[in-house]
Amino acid sequence: xxxxxxPDEVHEGHKLPSGSRLARYAPxxxxxxxxxxxxxxxxxxxxxxxxxxxxxxxxxxxxxDQGFALEPVAWANGLFCCRQTGLARTMEHWAGWFYxxxxxxxxxxxxxxxxxxxxxxxxxASPGGKxxxxxxxxxxxxxxxxxxxxxxRHPPLLANLNRLGILSALVTAYRGESFxxxxxxxxxxxxAPCSGEGTLRKEPAVRMGASPSTVxxxxxxxxxxxxxxxxxxxxxxxxxxSTCTLAPEExxxxxxxxxxERDAVVEPVAWPVDGAPGLLEWGGESFPEGVARCRRxxxxxxxxxxxxxxxxxxPGG
Numbered sequence: 001x002x003x004x005x006x007p008d009e010v011h012e013g014h015k016l017p018s019g020s021r022l023a024r025y026a027p028x029x030x031x032x033x034x035x036x037x038x039x040x041x042x043x044x045x046x047x048x049x050x051x052x053x054x055x056x057x058x059x060x061x062x063x064x065d066q067g068f069a070l071e072p073v074a075w076a077n078g079l080f081c082c083r084q085t086g087l088a089r090t091m092e093h094w095a096g097w098f099y100x101x102x103x104x105x106x107x108x109x110x111x112x113x114x115x116x117x118x119x120x121x122x123x124x125a126s127p128g129g130k131x132x133x134x135x136x137x138x139x140x141x142x143x144x145x146x147x148x149x150x151x152x153r154h155p156p157l158l159a160n161l162n163r164l165g166i167l168s169a170l171v172t173a174y175r176g177e178s179f180x181x182x183x184x185x186x187x188x189x190x191x192a193p194c195s196g197e198g199t200l201r202k203e204p205a206v207r208m209g210a211s212p213s214t215v216x217x218x219x220x221x222x223x224x225x226x227x228x229x230x231x232x233x234x235x236x237x238x239x240x241x242s243t244c245t246l247a248p249e250e251x252x253x254x255x256x257x258x259x260x261e262r263d264a265v266v267e268p269v270a271w272p273v274d275g276a277p278g279l280l281e282w283g284g285e286s287f288p289e290g291v292a293r294c295r296r297x298x299x300x301x302x303x304x305x306x307x308x309x310x311x312x313x314x315p316g317g
Contacts, residue, residue, distance in 0.1 A: 021209025022197065025246055029298060030276055038299035043201040046304070047087060047098045048106060049078035050164050051136050054097050056080075062092050075272035079106065096164040101129050103273075103304035104198065104297050108191055108242035109133040111269045111311045114142075118186035121145040123176040123229050126153035128160035130191055135166045144169040147179060177224035181231060187238045190229040192222045194243040194250050198306025201299055215247050222254045230262050236317020239264075242309045246296075248282035251308040255294055256287040258312065266290035267311045274301040278310070 016022055016036055026032045047070075049056040056078040060070055068087065073079035081103075087093060088100060109130055114120055116138045122131045125146035135144055146169050148157050154171065161169055174180065176190070195210035195218055196203065222243075229239050241258075243250055255278070258264050278294030280287050294310040 017207055020207055021211070022200070022207065022246065024209075028279060028282075031300060034300040035298050038303065039200050039207065041201065043102070043299075043305060044081045044083055044303065045085075045087065046073070046079060046081050046101060046103045048101045048133065049080070049098050050096055050132065051078060052140055052165050053095065059092065059097050062097070063087075063090065066090065073103065076106065076110075079103065094163065099129055099132055099160070099164065101133075102199075102202075102244075103302065104307040105129060105244065105305070106133065107271070107273070107295075107297065107307065108189060108240050108309050109137060110272070111242075111309050112187055112189055112238065112240040114138050114187055116141040119143040119145075119183070120187045120189070121147060121179070121185050121232060122189045122191070123147050123179060123225060123232075124191050124193060125171075126150070126157040128157045130189060131157070131169060132160055132164045132166055134189070135164075135168055138168070140166060140168045142168055145172055145185075146170070147172045147174055147176060149173055149175045177221065177228045179228055179232060183232075184234040185232050185237060186234060188229045188232050188240070190225050190239065190241045192218075192225050192241065192243050192250070192254070194218055194222070194245040195247055196244055197246045198244040198297075198299075198308075201305055210245070210247060215249050219247075219249045219253060222250055223257045226254050226258045227261055230258055230264055230312065230314060233314040234317060235314055237314050238267075239312040239314070240309065241312065242307065244305060244307045246298075246306050246308075248279050251296070251310075252279050252282065252287050252291050252294060253285070255291050255310045255312070256285075259288045259290060263315055264312045265315060266293045267313050268293050269295065269309070269311050271295060273297070276301075278308075
């Protein structure tokens with residue numbers, strides 16, 4: 001039987017490859033034509049200044065002196081766009097002065113809002129971009145656990161922690177859904193493994209969309225990860241759940257599952273960029289009202305990639 005969530009018909013006027021499964025999102029994306037147009041353009045590289053190594057102004061001067069034209073991102077200090085290639089070959093990059101990072105992928109840490117001295121766990125940490133961002137936001141003060149279950153993903157994680165000079169982090173290798181409950185944390189980030197459809201501007205193959213079996217397999221894992229992440233919180237603690245995909249099964253459905261299993265509360269966030277609210281219905285399933293406080297980001301919102309972020313609080317404390 002054909003899966004009703006993956007219709008055979010292609011949305012009229014789409015600009016994606018013929019037969020792309022992403023066409024199933026046309027009914028809820030706020031401006032389908034602008035989405036398709038943005039998705040067809042290459043993404044401008046972005047970089048985040050590592051304030052543990054140098055102030056943004058010093059990084060700006062150092063790269064400008066080498067002929068790189070940096071464009072400041074208005075909504076975040078220390079974020080820049082650069083339309084030139086070769087940034088990763090500079091001495092400043094190897095010295096850990098900056099991290100090449102998609103603008104959308106800075107938003108989960110914005111929602112997490114980590115504070116100096118807190119205990120924090122990044123449950124799915126490699127390659128370490130968000131872990132290092134958390135450390136910079138806390139001034140590298142506190143306890144930061146970078147958990148990554150896949151041994152083959154440890155080298156890039158450790159390399160980035162060392163390159164950016166992170167001293168507050170320790171690396172663990174537990175399966176995220178089985179992370180020990182001996183300790184409780186002030187904040188937990190679950191940047192879950194996902195189908196990656198939001199990276200379609202960087203990965204042409206993703207423009208065809210994820211298969212139904214891939215989405216179902218990942219959604220099952222994501223439900224386990226978000227519940228374990230919540231259980232790791234102290235009363236009053238904050239969980240951020242994020243993905244770089246567009247699939248509601250991997251986004252709103254995961255948050256809805258948590259709200260049904262635990263007494264979690266989805267909190268609003270003062271976002272610095274445009275986005276869309278979380279969906280309250282998909283594929284015949286209705287989600288709790290709190291899911292609308294989640295946030296979806298599309299390539300046409302602020303010329304970056306696609307993603308999803310939810311901030312959840314554990315009552316008490």
